[in-house]
Amino acid sequence: MHEKLITLPLFQGMSKADIETALGKIKLREKSICKNTKIVESGQNCRGVFFLVEGTLEMETISEDGKIRVTEVTPEPYILEIERLFGLQQRYLSTYTTRSQCKFLYARKDDILYLLNENIVFRLNVLNILSTLSQRRNLKLWTTTSSETESHIIRFIHQHCRLQIGRKTIYIKMNSLAEAIHASRIEVSVALNKMNNERRIVLQRGIITIPEISQLNY
Numbered sequence: 001m002h003e004k005l006i007t008l009p010l011f012q013g014m015s016k017a018d019i020e021t022a023l024g025k026i027k028l029r030e031k032s033i034c035k036n037t038k039i040v041e042s043g044q045n046c047r048g049v050f051f052l053v054e055g056t057l058e059m060e061t062i063s064e065d066g067k068i069r070v071t072e073v074t075p076e077p078y079i080l081e082i083e084r085l086f087g088l089q090q091r092y093l094s095t096y097t098t099r100s101q102c103k104f105l106y107a108r109k110d111d112i113l114y115l116l117n118e119n120i121v122f123r124l125n126v127l128n129i130l131s132t133l134s135q136r137r138n139l140k141l142w143t144t145t146s147s148e149t150e151s152h153i154i155r156f157i158h159q160h161c162r163l164q165i166g167r168k169t170i171y172i173k174m175n176s177l178a179e180a181i182h183a184s185r186i187e188v189s190v191a192l193n194k195m196n197n198e199r200r201i202v203l204q205r206g207i208i209t210i211p212e213i214s215q216l217n218y
Contacts, residue, residue: 004105008051008077009129013121022119026111031104039080039096039104046084046092048108052076055102061094061162068180069171072163073099082126083133085109094162136164150191152181154216161213168210 005011005019005028014022033039039050042062057074074096081092107115115122156177161168172180178188196203201210210216 004053007053008105009079010049010051010082010115010122010125012125014119018119018121022115022122025118026107026114028111029106031106033098033102033104035098035100037098039098039102040092042092042095044092046081046090046109048106049082049085049112050080050096051105051107052078052080053103053105055098056100057102058097058099059094059162060097061160067172067176068160070160071169071171072161073166074163075165079129083130085112148191149181149183149187150195152183153177153188153191153195156181157208157210157213157216161210163213165214166212168213170208170210171206172208173206 006014011019039057040046042060052074054076056076057078059072059074060069061072062069080096081094084090084092116126117123157168157170158164160170174185174188174192178185181188192201192203192208195201200216201208203209
């Protein structure tokens with residue numbers, strides 16, 4: 001268990017003695033879940049923290065009006081929405097489905113609160129994760145772009161993807177995208193086809209696939 005925990009961001013920097021003490025006070029549940037299984041659904045209450053230790057997990061996020069759907073693949077290790085454990089909105093934003101056999105550790109909210117209260121390294125790790133999430137989201141809002149339609153499309157893509165690495169698939173009609181970035185449908189079509197021809201995206205009817213979002217620059 002110690003070897004698994006030290007690979008997780010929340011436990012990095014904790015000594016073996018600290019982890020052994022924590023395991024004596026809290027209950028971490030190990031779960032092995034088969035392929036194509038939903039772990040949590042959007043809107044479900046967040047009552048604890050899932051840690052992806054091994055495997056491939058797909059994250060799906062849908063806009064309130066249903067016009068935008070984004071799927072992303074999470075890296076491992078990965079923590080499922082720890083920011084939803086506290087605050088105003090304590091429900092999951094996204095739906096998570098296994099795309100391979102996955103191994104998880106799960107800690108209840110009470111156990112997370114115990115670790116926050118008793119271990120300063122754990123507390124600092126949580127603060128660092130929450131601060132990084134906040135800073136990245138603010139940076140997305142304030143990143144400037146040129147007036148070109150292509151730049152506005154790229155900004156839209158980055159703003160609607162929660163992870164800034166990996167493959168992304170965005171399901172959106174061209175009219176909806178044009179409306180979202182305040183451009184004409186023709187302008188959006190020209191820009192998307194140019195990006196497709198340059199192999200920066202793969203364009204299909206109602207679907208935009210980005211092979212690697214970190215390579216999609218303004």
